Amino acid sequence: MKSPTQTDVARLAGVSRATVSYVLSGRxxxxxxxxxxxxxxxxxxxxxxxxxxxxAARSLRLSENHTIGLLVPDTGNPYYWQLLQGxxxxxxxxxxxxxxxxxxxxxxRECDAIRAVLRRRVDGLLIILAFHDRVAEEVRNVIGRHNPxxxxxxxxxxxxxxxxVRSDHxxxxxQMMAHLLALRHRRIGFVFGVAGPPLxxxxxxxxxxxxxxxxxQDAEAxxxxxxxxxxxxxxxxxxxxxxxxRPTAILVINDLLALGALRAVDERGLRIPQDxxxxxxxxxxxxxxxxPPLTTVRVHADKVGRTAMRMCFDRMHDPDRPTQSVCxxxxxxxxxxxxxxxxxxxxxxxxx
Amino acid sequence: MKSPTQTDVARLAGVSRATVSYVLSGRxxxxxxxxxxxxxxxxxxxxxxxxxxxxAARSLRLSENHTIGLLVPDTGNPYYWQLLQGxxxxxxxxxxxxxxxxxxxxxxRECDAIRAVLRRRVDGLLIILAFHDRVAEEVRNVIGRHNPxxxxxxxxxxxxxxxxVRSDHxxxxxQMMAHLLALRHRRIGFVFGVAGPPLxxxxxxxxxxxxxxxxxQDAEAxxxxxxxxxxxxxxxxxxxxxxxxRPTAILVINDLLALGALRAVDERGLRIPQDxxxxxxxxxxxxxxxxPPLTTVRVHADKVGRTAMRMCFDRMHDPDRPTQSVCxxxxxxxxxxxxxxxxxxxxxxxxx
DNA sequence: TTGAAAGCGTTACCAG
DNA sequence: CTGGTAACGCTTTCAA
Numbered sequence: 153m154k155s156p157t158q159t160d161v162a163r164l165a166g167v168s169r170a171t172v173s174y175v176l177s178g179r180x181x182x183x184x185x186x187x188x189x190x191x192x193x194x195x196x197x198x199x200x201x202x203x204x205x206x207x208a209a210r211s212l213r214l215s216e217n218h219t220i221g222l223l224v225p226d227t228g229n230p231y232y233w234q235l236l237q238g239x240x241x242x243x244x245x246x247x248x249x250x251x252x253x254x255x256x257x258x259x260x261r262e263c264d265a266i267r268a269v270l271r272r273r274v275d276g277l278l279i280i281l282a283f284h285d286r287v288a289e290e291v292r293n294v295i296g297r298h299n300p301x302x303x304x305x306x307x308x309x310x311x312x313x314x315x316x317v318r319s320d321h322x323x324x325x326x327q328m329m330a331h332l333l334a335l336r337h338r339r340i341g342f343v344f345g346v347a348g349p350p351l352x353x354x355x356x357x358x359x360x361x362x363x364x365x366x367x368x369q370d371a372e373a374x375x376x377x378x379x380x381x382x383x384x385x386x387x388x389x390x391x392x393x394x395x396x397x398r399p400t401a402i403l404v405i406n407d408l409l410a411l412g413a414l415r416a417v418d419e420r421g422l423r424i425p426q427d428x429x430x431x432x433x434x435x436x437x438x439x440x441x442x443x444p445p446l447t448t449v450r451v452h453a454d455k456v457g458r459t460a461m462r463m464c465f466d467r468m469h470d471p472d473r474p475t476q477s478v479c480x481x482x483x484x485x486x487x488x489x490x491x492x493x494x495x496x497x498x499x500x501x502x503x504x
Numbered sequence: 505m506k507s508p509t510q511t512d513v514a515r516l517a518g519v520s521r522a523t524v525s526y527v528l529s530g531r532x533x534x535x536x537x538x539x540x541x542x543x544x545x546x547x548x549x550x551x552x553x554x555x556x557x558x559x560a561a562r563s564l565r566l567s568e569n570h571t572i573g574l575l576v577p578d579t580g581n582p583y584y585w586q587l588l589q590g591x592x593x594x595x596x597x598x599x600x601x602x603x604x605x606x607x608x609x610x611x612x613r614e615c616d617a618i619r620a621v622l623r624r625r626v627d628g629l630l631i632i633l634a635f636h637d638r639v640a641e642e643v644r645n646v647i648g649r650h651n652p653x654x655x656x657x658x659x660x661x662x663x664x665x666x667x668x669v670r671s672d673h674x675x676x677x678x679q680m681m682a683h684l685l686a687l688r689h690r691r692i693g694f695v696f697g698v699a700g701p702p703l704x705x706x707x708x709x710x711x712x713x714x715x716x717x718x719x720x721q722d723a724e725a726x727x728x729x730x731x732x733x734x735x736x737x738x739x740x741x742x743x744x745x746x747x748x749x750r751p752t753a754i755l756v757i758n759d760l761l762a763l764g765a766l767r768a769v770d771e772r773g774l775r776i777p778q779d780x781x782x783x784x785x786x787x788x789x790x791x792x793x794x795x796p797p798l799t800t801v802r803v804h805a806d807k808v809g810r811t812a813m814r815m816c817f818d819r820m821h822d823p824d825r826p827t828q829s830v831c832x833x834x835x836x837x838x839x840x841x842x843x844x845x846x847x848x849x850x851x852x853x854x855x856x
Numbered sequence: 857t858t859g860a861a862a863g864c865g866t867t868a869c870c871a872g
Numbered sequence: 873c874t875g876g877t878a879a880c881g882c883t884t885t886c887a888a
Contacts, residue, residue: 168875170881207624209865211560272559404745411793441767445794520859561881
């Protein structure tokens with residue numbers, strides 16, 4: 153029932169606890185020397201007892217626990233799993249584990265989560281927020297006192313004196329809009345499904361500006377707000393399709409919701425891309441396999457995760473290095489879900 | 505830099521450490537009484553210092569850390585995220601956190617992961633394995649010595665004296681095959697993408713048996729083995745489509761790989777379900793949104809996760825209760841990706 | 857009602 | 873080369 157301790161190992165091997173500690177943590181090669189046969193006896197004893205060191209005791213003594221905290225807003229979105237996988241592989245290389253805390257799109261849980269990782273005294277902290285305005289206070293509190301903190305995505309705006317990683321959503325959006333406009337789309341709907349108001353602003357701004365520039369008044373008219381699930385993306389798209397005149401293209405805040413959009417369009421009997429174009433953001437693994445394959449903006453979620461973890465380790469090793477603020481490039485990925493705007497008889501649809 | 509301790513709080517409030525402990529852990533209402541003003545002073549002091557109790561010290565003292573370990577083989581598959589979410593919500597209700605360990609489809613990492621959670625002395629352990637034959641030894645070692653262990657899925661076969669949860673894949677497969685056979689399919693391909701040999705056996709067996717019963721010789725002829733990614737499902741399906749005569753239906757081991765199958769079929773210019781039917785397992789959230797919506801077997805992954813976590817807590821509260829072994833029902837979900845076998849001129853295609 | 861002290865399992869410093 | 877011993881931060885029993 154009770155786990156064996158170093159004392160048990162020491163007793164079985166007939167040595168003192170200190171010697172066990174030395175041998176088991178491999179310090180026997182360096183400054184401390186140990187007789188080979190005692191060494192073997194200790195290792196043997198540890199094995200027969202199935203001894204595993206107690207992480208809590210270790211952490212208490214060394215004030216480090218080889219754990220990096222990762223706050224994630226929504227484990228329902230593939231984007232975050234990709235990011236997690238990136239962070240995980242990088243952490244694993246350095247022998248660190250990840251304490252994943254799902255904040256489940258709830259500002260209260262975001263605050264709780266921060267306190268939870270604080271209590272655990274994680275060696276580093278990667279933060280992705282959905283409600284950074286309401287949690288900013290708590291986050292700022294963590295920064296400076298705590299071990300390395302890396303802000304990921306929109307959370308970077310909370311405190312610019314902290315390391316941060318984000319994707320160039322602005323640039324990606326500009327490319328995407330240029331693509332759609334070049335295909336002669338002008339009535340472009342936007343399914344804007346975010347958890348909190350400040351999120352996804354870069355994408356929204358780029359969308360509006362591109363429309364203005366191409367002479368569209370009232371660029372916000374075709375923005376349909378909704379939540380963050382596929383279902384809500386599906387519904388929002390339905391509302392967009394009910395508009396008259398109907399949009400010739402629909403841009404969706406991310407690929408997950410874009411799946412819902414594809415469905416809504418299909419159920420209306422419209423063909424993609426002949427009758428209407430659909431595009432998303434993120435390039436989740438499913439994007440190129442759906443029907444038709446989804447045009448999207450690739451943001452390299454895994455690389456975001458890897459980079460953030462790398463930065464965290466870099467700061468651990470050199471706390472005084474200048475603040476790093478990385479913006480990873482985003483690129484347009486053209487697939488089958490976008491095509492030329494259909495020729496129509498209304499005020500925009502000049503034949504191409 | 506250094507986190508404040510209870511001693512710091514005590515000093516600031518002008519009381520002893522013990523009093524701080526009493527007040528902060530809310531024991532002041534019961535057997536221990538405390539003056540209201542000292543109480544307030546302590547709470548105030550803790551707040552101004554931003555004190556958070558050290559989880560390691562707490563864990564060392566109480567030998568419990570309010571953490572449940574969860575071993576997951578592949579964070580790339582939505583099935584496991586759903587399961588995680590279920591486990592997470594249940595754990596959160598009881599004030600427990602989850603230590604997620606991704607074993608990344610690697611038997612060595614599965615062993616490492618088990619030792620990692622052992623070292624952390626988690627209060628309970630939920631295990632999903634991809635290589636239970638190669639890790640069985642390690643797992644059996646954990647059982648009995650350790651706090652509650654719940655085996656999920658195929659891992660349940662390792663040790664039947666331990667609580668376990670699994671889905672009725674056998675029953676689900678039988679329903680699925682009955683469905684396809686009723687649609688007059690006889691040349692049914694099976695994309696069998698699993699991490700290790702013993703996985704997915706129930707599904708394979710049900711598939712073969714159903715074919716035998718309906719008079720198909722050599723039921724394994726149309727089984728195409730592959731790995732666990734969408735890409736590999738896509739490739740395996742291509743190989744299946746190269747067969748001659750071509751299958752009239754393709755069953756895929758899970759919905760994720762079925763996405764790859766849909767793509768492969770589409771690229772051959774075949775219509776679903778008129779020319780060929782496709783079906784999967786799991787009913788991941790994307791399944792009803794792909795085009796066409798995917799016929800599948802719903803296994804309620806979230807419920808599996810919730811149930812496993814529930815069982816873990818139940819055993820914590822009553823270590824001597826009889827072993828529970830739950831098999832959750834699976835149900836056929838009919839959507840647009842399956843339809844009648846096309847009429848053909850060969851030996852099976854009788855007009856319907 | 858509050859304080860002093862022991863102990864949880866480690867590691868690391870100093871003597872032997 | 874090995875063995876005591878203090879300290880990490882917390883809870884809890886026992887005295888005051």
